[in-house]
Amino acid sequence: MQVLKFGGSSVANAENINKVAAIVKDAAAKKKTLVVVSALGGITDTLLAAGTLAAAGDESYKENLALIEQLHLEAVKALIPVTNQSSVLSLVKKQCNEIEDICNGVYALQELSLQTKDRIMSYGELLSSQIIAHRFQNLGMSAVWKDSRELIQTNEQFGNAAVQFVETNQKIQDYFLGNPAGLFVLPGFIAATAKGVTATLGRGGSDYTAAILGGALNADAVEIWTDVSGMMTADPRLVPNARIIPDISYQEAMELSHFGAKVIYPPTIQPVMKKDIPVWIKNTFAPEDYGTLIQKESIGQDAVRGISSLNKMALLSLEGSGMVGIPGFSKRLFEALAGAQINVVLITQSSSEHSICVAVDEVNVSKAKQVVDAAFDYEIETGKLEPLQIEEGLSILALVGDQMKSHPGIAGKMFYVLGRNGVNIRAIAQGSSERNISAVIAADDVKKAINVLHEAFFEESYKQINLYIVGVGNVGSRLLEQLEQQRAYLLEILRLQVNVVGIANSKKMLIKESGIALSNWKEALQEGMEMDLDQFVAMAAAKNLRNAVFADVTANESVALIYEKLLRKSISVVACNKIAAASSYAHYSKLKQLAREFNCHYLFETNVGAALPVIGTLNDLLRTGDTVTKIEAVLSGTLNFVFNNYDGSKSFASVVKQAQDEGYTEPDPRLDLNGTDVMRKIMILARESGSILEMDAITNESFMPESCMQGSVADFYAAMEQEEAHFKAIYDAAAKDGKKLKFVAQFDNGKAKVGLQHIDPAHNLYHLYGKDNIVLFYTKRYPEQPLVVKGAGAGADVTASGVFADIMRTMNA
Ligand code: ADP
Ligand code: ASP
Numbered sequence: 001m002q003v004l005k006f007g008g009s010s011v012a013n014a015e016n017i018n019k020v021a022a023i024v025k026d027a028a029a030k031k032k033t034l035v036v037v038s039a040l041g042g043i044t045d046t047l048l049a050a051g052t053l054a055a056a057g058d059e060s061y062k063e064n065l066a067l068i069e070q071l072h073l074e075a076v077k078a079l080i081p082v083t084n085q086s087s088v089l090s091l092v093k094k095q096c097n098e099i100e101d102i103c104n105g106v107y108a109l110q111e112l113s114l115q116t117k118d119r120i121m122s123y124g125e126l127l128s129s130q131i132i133a134h135r136f137q138n139l140g141m142s143a144v145w146k147d148s149r150e151l152i153q154t155n156e157q158f159g160n161a162a163v164q165f166v167e168t169n170q171k172i173q174d175y176f177l178g179n180p181a182g183l184f185v186l187p188g189f190i191a192a193t194a195k196g197v198t199a200t201l202g203r204g205g206s207d208y209t210a211a212i213l214g215g216a217l218n219a220d221a222v223e224i225w226t227d228v229s230g231m232m233t234a235d236p237r238l239v240p241n242a243r244i245i246p247d248i249s250y251q252e253a254m255e256l257s258h259f260g261a262k263v264i265y266p267p268t269i270q271p272v273m274k275k276d277i278p279v280w281i282k283n284t285f286a287p288e289d290y291g292t293l294i295q296k297e298s299i300g301q302d303a304v305r306g307i308s309s310l311n312k313m314a315l316l317s318l319e320g321s322g323m324v325g326i327p328g329f330s331k332r333l334f335e336a337l338a339g340a341q342i343n344v345v346l347i348t349q350s351s352s353e354h355s356i357c358v359a360v361d362e363v364n365v366s367k368a369k370q371v372v373d374a375a376f377d378y379e380i381e382t383g384k385l386e387p388l389q390i391e392e393g394l395s396i397l398a399l400v401g402d403q404m405k406s407h408p409g410i411a412g413k414m415f416y417v418l419g420r421n422g423v424n425i426r427a428i429a430q431g432s433s434e435r436n437i438s439a440v441i442a443a444d445d446v447k448k449a450i451n452v453l454h455e456a457f458f459e460e461s462y463k464q465i466n467l468y469i470v471g472v473g474n475v476g477s478r479l480l481e482q483l484e485q486q487r488a489y490l491l492e493i494l495r496l497q498v499n500v501v502g503i504a505n506s507k508k509m510l511i512k513e514s515g516i517a518l519s520n521w522k523e524a525l526q527e528g529m530e531m532d533l534d535q536f537v538a539m540a541a542a543k544n545l546r547n548a549v550f551a552d553v554t555a556n557e558s559v560a561l562i563y564e565k566l567l568r569k570s571i572s573v574v575a576c577n578k579i580a581a582a583s584s585y586a587h588y589s590k591l592k593q594l595a596r597e598f599n600c601h602y603l604f605e606t607n608v609g610a611a612l613p614v615i616g617t618l619n620d621l622l623r624t625g626d627t628v629t630k631i632e633a634v635l636s637g638t639l640n641f642v643f644n645n646y647d648g649s650k651s652f653a654s655v656v657k658q659a660q661d662e663g664y665t666e667p668d669p670r671l672d673l674n675g676t677d678v679m680r681k682i683m684i685l686a687r688e689s690g691s692i693l694e695m696d697a698i699t700n701e702s703f704m705p706e707s708c709m710q711g712s713v714a715d716f717y718a719a720m721e722q723e724e725a726h727f728k729a730i731y732d733a734a735a736k737d738g739k740k741l742k743f744v745a746q747f748d749n750g751k752a753k754v755g756l757q758h759i760d761p762a763h764n765l766y767h768l769y770g771k772d773n774i775v776l777f778y779t780k781r782y783p784e785q786p787l788v789v790k791g792a793g794a795g796a797d798v799t800a801s802g803v804f805a806d807i808m809r810t811m812n813a
């Protein structure tokens, strides 16, 4: 004997019902089979809405009823041969008329009791089960239809009636045992009170019907046929990477469903667990898939088996000095809630006994406030307790697994990943069985939270970065190219998916949560919205995506000014733009502190020496206890290029122009030429070495004549041509002694300076070619021979790779 239950989507239309028929045919060939069905998909909701509209005096309930009739008639016409159709059509018509009569009554009275609601909803399963039984018969399967209301008896708590098992089991056994038929079809969800009044078992209750039948009859198995191939590690609608759990224990399945895994209605497990009857979750649309086997003990080794979430929760807190040490407070609280039929989902109490906190469904909030404040009115009046505090808009997340108790560190990991993503935890609870760790969080954070937890516990090696890129000029477009090139490698080798969710330039912006295709981002951006930086940031904040990173590949001050907002939303900032790190020390350190506070990163390796590991090296030295005594560096790719290529044969201006054309300069090359860019860089290095340094404390021995620094960039080139003699004289002064010109930055003893120097061939800085940069770190560990970092310090490709590397670094703790 076996029980097969088919859910709403499995029987949503004629096509699906035929799939069900094929599955049942195979199953019934093997043993006695009970088939329990839900209403056609969506019908229960439509019935309920009809009742609610009618009660509100809204005549549009008639449209709902017309739709219900139409869908059922269509199903009959598609399933039942014309010759046998008329009796089934008239059965459907008759029951639809009954629904209409009831709804007309509700409309006339403008009142809808729970009892009437149950009555209205019961027609969904009554109709579907009768149509399906007829279909089976027409396919030559001798199916017997049986009204579950004659078998399952409940109390009178309409809407969510409690099963009276003694009577129910007796009725079920009396009917089936000894009944010679081999195949039965029954409506799920519905039952009746002892007086024969229709009741329902709660939304999603058809699963329960199957388990009640299976339990009473000691079935070999109960199969829940639905639209997914099993119970999954998380709700697949929230977590695209969720995967099937092949084996799970009753307890685990119960916890997961209790905390929101809708695939199985929570009370379902109880009657089958008692009898140790295996439950299978199977997919009607992929019957060959293994599915999930729910049984006494799970076979899998994963400590965490699944994650689920319950939405629309509220937290009720009872606080006050009057609670300390006095027994009975919590009893009175729970009695008050139970008396009002309010289900408590989660409980926490502070060890000081100063407060007790419970989570309940949001719909119960006003009732809870009323009954709890009434229960404690004396204590509230005498100031021993505060009136009940309520916080709404919350959700509960639960990690579930029988084996969690033998794996330390799970809660720590859970809170770390939530913290890293800026998810604030309002309350936590862990059952003493350690089968479940629950956290109450803001409803807005659920999707992100459940995805990062899923990543942390089930995709150890498969992570997603959600990346926003602002600035798609030279460096930005190279970055996008590199991301596209590396896509397969990152996925396969690093199990990392970099999902570019936002791209913007000064004119257009584009945000797409599922990811922008990198093969044609240019066209897509063209079609995007008008750029509005504030709106871009607001959207990024509202999306609240996990492992979010904002890459600033501009040289723009207004972009640098939004980092603070981003970091406060736990969005990491990777800046190629130097403006923020080179702004006031107060602002620079505030950004670093915000990144720490909101568990994200503010990284700017490319601010100095493009992709060269300059800041990273410095950070490593300091982290491991070294102290920087002196830094000597050539940090301007532009100036290097210029002085390496200038010997008077071509004008100084034309060499500068060439550097700009080849993409080594800042958008305004004067920032390179007058040393400002180098000052910023040495200041950033000094700050990263632990010094509090401001721009105006840096000595700049500029070699540029004042006349070149006025007006526009065009004026600047013209003025340089005028000053050619000045530049030639500078060159000659060095060349005559066989020395080279280098624009050197120094940080020594807390002081920084930048300026042109004559470098002789024996010096470390002499052999520096093209656009290379070099940094010499003199430290306690490297006192005489410095630690040297040298290589290309400019260029779109290397800079983009440096930004890329910082983006990867945001995934490090
Ligand atoms: P039925 O109509 O067959 O009873 P339900 O809609 O009640 O189906 O339940 C199946 C749905 O439950 C799936 O389509 C899926 O979206 C959702 N679901 C939520 N959490 C989980 C989970 N952990 N595993 C599988 N499905 C889940
Ligand atoms: N049809 C009912 C509902 O939608 C019961 C079920 O499908 O399990 O809640």
Ligand code: MG
Residues within 6 Å of the ligand: 007, 204, 207, 262, 263, 264, 265
């Ligand atoms: Mg269901």
